[in-house]
Amino acid sequence: xxxxxxxxxPLSVPEGAIASLNCTYSxxxxxxxxxxxxYSGKSPExxxxxxxxxxxEDGRFTAQLNKASQYVSLLIRDSQPSDSATYxxxxxxxxxxxVFGKGTKLTVNP
Amino acid sequence: xxxxxxxxxxxxxxTGQSMTLQCAQDMNHNSMYWYRQDPGMGLxxxxxxxxxxxxxxxxxPNGYNVSRLNKREFSLxxxxxxxxxxxxxxxxxxxxxxxxxxxxxxxxxxxx
Numbered sequence: 001x002x003x004x005x006x007x008x009x010p011l012s013v014p015e016g017a018i019a020s021l022n023c024t025y026s027x028x029x030x031x032x033x034x035x036x037x038x039y040s041g042k043s044p045e046x047x048x049x050x051x052x053x054x055x056x057e058d059g060r061f062t063a064q065l066n067k068a069s070q071y072v073s074l075l076i077r078d079s080q081p082s083d084s085a086t087y088x089x090x091x092x093x094x095x096x097x098x099v100f101g102k103g104t105k106l107t108v109n110p
Numbered sequence: 111x112x113x114x115x116x117x118x119x120x121x122x123x124x125t126g127q128s129m130t131l132q133c134a135q136d137m138n139h140n141s142m143y144w145y146r147q148d149p150g151m152g153l154x155x156x157x158x159x160x161x162x163x164x165x166x167x168x169x170x171p172n173g174y175n176v177s178r179l180n181k182r183e184f185s186l187x188x189x190x191x192x193x194x195x196x197x198x199x200x201x202x203x204x205x206x207x208x209x210x211x212x213x214x215x216x217x218x219x220x221x222x
Contacts, residue, residue, distance in 0.1 A: 042215075042216075043200055043213040043214060043215050043216050044200070044211075044213050046211070046212070049208075049209070049210055090210070097143075097155060098211060100153040102151065102152035
């Protein structure tokens with residue numbers, strides 16, 4: 001069974017802090033990795049994707065990938081209350097399908 | 111630009127009733143997907159269609175059928191609804207596997 005694991009949280013950080021969200025995956029053949037944000041009662045929204053080892057930055061968001069350790073993370077700098085949501089890690093296993101983790105709930109406290 | 115449109119947004123069914131969830135995308139995407147999302151279970155793939163005319167089972171296909179009517183539309187049918195099918199259903203589409211998915215707004219289904 002190919003799996004994607006995330007800490008369910010909840011993760012609570014103060015406003016302005018760095019939030020660190022982690023994800024591990026079981027299939028070494030995985031090729032592309034995605035982070036989705038889902039507000040309560042809404043649909044998932046793609047915020048980052050990464051294919052190569054290392055870091056990828058987009059504004060306050062940084063995705064980090066380590067294929068040897070089968071680990072992908074999302075850092076949110078200068079966290080804002082509007083970042084409070086559930087963050088879903090998704091992994092492409094070389095086919096058309098994404099496998100999603102169960103998500104980490106993040107709360108940013110003013 | 112509507113993206114992915116799902117109908118209906120809410121539905122209550124009685125056990126044994128049937129219904130079809132509709133999904134349409136206007137982004138000229140090849141692949142379309144149906145997921146269900148349950149508390150503590152995350153998003154689970156029901157069926158997907160990699161291209162017009164093809165469909166394949168996902169992780170939890172039992173109790174469901176799908177139709178890829180054309181490139182734009184991908185419907186999900188519950189032939190005989192059961193309380194275990196109470197969930198939020200999301201349709202998604204993608205141009206290619208490198209770009210991730212675009213999700214519809216979801217259908218909240220309750221089976222009583």
